[in-house]
Amino acid sequence: MKEIKFLDNLVSSLEKLPGVGKKTAQRYAYYIVEKMPLEHVETLAEELIKTKKNMKHCQCCGILSDLDICEICSSTYRNHKQIMVVRDTKDVLAIEKTGQYNGLYHVLGGLISLLDGISPDDLNIDSLEKRLDGVEEVIIATSFTPSGETTALYLEKILKKDHLIISRIGYGLPAGGDIEYVDELTLKRALDARKVSK
Amino acid sequence: MKEIKFLDNLVSSLEKLPGVGKKTAQRYAYYIVEKMPLEHVETLAEELIKTKKNMKHCQCCGILSDLDICEICSSTYRNHKQIMVVRDTKDVLAIEKTGQYNGLYHVLGGLISLLDGISPDDLNIDSLEKRLDGVEEVIIATSFTPSGETTALYLEKILKKDHLIISRIGYGLPAGGDIEYVDELTLKRALDARKVSK
Numbered sequence: 296m297k298e299i300k301f302l303d304n305l306v307s308s309l310e311k312l313p314g315v316g317k318k319t320a321q322r323y324a325y326y327i328v329e330k331m332p333l334e335h336v337e338t339l340a341e342e343l344i345k346t347k348k349n350m351k352h353c354q355c356c357g358i359l360s361d362l363d364i365c366e367i368c369s370s371t372y373r374n375h376k377q378i379m380v381v382r383d384t385k386d387v388l389a390i391e392k393t394g395q396y397n398g399l400y401h402v403l404g405g406l407i408s409l410l411d412g413i414s415p416d417d418l419n420i421d422s423l424e425k426r427l428d429g430v431e432e433v434i435i436a437t438s439f440t441p442s443g444e445t446t447a448l449y450l451e452k453i454l455k456k457d458h459l460i461i462s463r464i465g466y467g468l469p470a471g472g473d474i475e476y477v478d479e480l481t482l483k484r485a486l487d488a489r490k491v492s493k
Numbered sequence: 494m495k496e497i498k499f500l501d502n503l504v505s506s507l508e509k510l511p512g513v514g515k516k517t518a519q520r521y522a523y524y525i526v527e528k529m530p531l532e533h534v535e536t537l538a539e540e541l542i543k544t545k546k547n548m549k550h551c552q553c554c555g556i557l558s559d560l561d562i563c564e565i566c567s568s569t570y571r572n573h574k575q576i577m578v579v580r581d582t583k584d585v586l587a588i589e590k591t592g593q594y595n596g597l598y599h600v601l602g603g604l605i606s607l608l609d610g611i612s613p614d615d616l617n618i619d620s621l622e623k624r625l626d627g628v629e630e631v632i633i634a635t636s637f638t639p640s641g642e643t644t645a646l647y648l649e650k651i652l653k654k655d656h657l658i659i660s661r662i663g664y665g666l667p668a669g670g671d672i673e674y675v676d677e678l679t680l681k682r683a684l685d686a687r688k689v690s691k
Binding site: 302308309312322323327329331335336347359360361383384385 | 499500502503506507509510511512520521522523524525526527528529531533534535536537538539540541542543544545546547548557558559581582583
């Protein structure tokens with residue numbers, strides 16, 4: 296008996312979660328069969344199916360939601376003249392947590408990456424172009440990585456129009472970042488992004 | 494929108510897994526709704542319920558199994574005169590992986606711990622005493638911790654009988670253990686457990 300065979304199927308299902316290897320999956324499986332009350336297991340199983348089946352993307356901005364049009368797009372309190380372009384819904388949550396932005400979003404669903412075979416056609420870029428009537432500013436908020444840069448440059452190029460401001464979020468030293476330990480690329484960006492004191 | 498509300502129930506169900514906090518649960522939930530194929534989610538939900546409901550403990554030794562009598566207890570190839578006492582089924586698997594033991598097991602289901610309110614009555618000790626007919630050796634394999642030591646001393650005391658050998662697994666330097674870095678308690682045990690070279 297090298298393993299408990301009747302746990303095998305559960306273990307291999309749990310291994311499909313992100314970052315979960317065999318050891319962690321076994322730990323979860325043990326805990327589930329030995330310690331977790333049956334009602335919790337039943338709730339987990341129900342929620343898995345229910346949440347998965349109710350999942351949609353907002354037809355306007357692409358945010359993950361259970362509504363056809365998400366609460367941000369349908370809000371009358373938000374500034375509909377600003378659109379921030381991000382990779383996915385997790386980025387939206389990160390920005391929302393700052394409480395510093397009151398415009399709308401547009402979720403690309405990925406970043407352009409030739410290595411991974413992701414071209415602009417695979418992303419929600421068409422739907423972005425169709426949303427630009429009445430919009431004054433598009434803020435590109437892609438990550439500081441090769442894919443993020445490529446995507447930003449591509450968007451800057453195709454969105455260029457009169458009367459539309461295209462901006463990018465600032466790059467530079469992170470909070471708590473000690474100059475001594477920050478990498479060259481970040482420092483270079485921080486220098487380029489310097490502001491003249493008034 | 495600080496969080497995606499429709500994921501909340503799934504997140505709080507996933508948080509019940511061992512070592513899974515809010516951030517990890519959110520990561521799993523996102524992955525499940527955005528990336529995991531529906532069929533995998535359905536299999537996971539089914540396996541959770543099926544495995545949980547089929548779970549039993551072997552009526553003889555207490556190992557986690559889906560059988561009334563586990564494959565070790567019912568095996569005719571194993572030495573039924575030796576019983577190794579361990580805390581839980583995970584310990585059985587660790588010993589089985591070594592391939593060095595061919596006897597039976599007895600799973601206590603915990604260790605005596607006054608701090609956590611676990612007394613000998615809470616453990617499968619009665620059923621161990623009832624299994625001792627025809628047994629020649631009981632090997633106590635509890636961990637090198639205060640609870641493990643207490644349990645071992647208690648078992649040594651109550652199991653003491655003529656013709657029954659009671660042994661404990663060896664304690665000492667672990668594989669790759671450098672004397673310079675090993676703690677005093679382990680070194681003390683390693684010295685006590687020294688063997689005279691022939």
